[in-house]
Each structure stands twice: as structure tokens, then as C-alpha cells.
Amino acid sequence: MEALFDEALQETYPAIHEKIMETLPLDQVNFDExxxxxxxxxxxxxxNCLAR
Known part of the structure; x- marks a missing residue:
């Protein structure tokens, strides 16, 4: 899941990526922020990343 978030968000949407990745471990992914x-x-x- 971490690789998916990295590929989908890190380059184009770094602020969103950072907010999602703040909560590790990723089994507790939180979109509240x-x-x-x-x-x-x-x-x-x-x-879009999954569709490629």
C-alpha cells in the first residue's frame, strides 16, 4: 500500500502524500487530516495509478 501511495501521490501531490503517510504503520491509514x-x-x- 505504501508503494501505491508513493507512486500515485508523492511526486504530484506531496502535501497530500505527507498527510496520509504521517500515520504509520499503514494498517492504520487515516484520511482525517x-x-x-x-x-x-x-x-x-x-x-488512476491502479488503472495503469
């Missing part, structure tokens, strides 16, 4: 807009951006980027 994201605004609704940032959450939607993250989900869209992750979906």
Missing part, C-alpha cells in the same frame, strides 16, 4: 477536496484528489490519483 485531508480536506474533502484533498481526499477526492487522492482517491482520483490512486484510481
Amino acid at each position: 485531508l480536506s474533502p477536496t484533498d481526499f477526492n484528489i487522492a482517491i482520483h490519483a490512486i484510481r
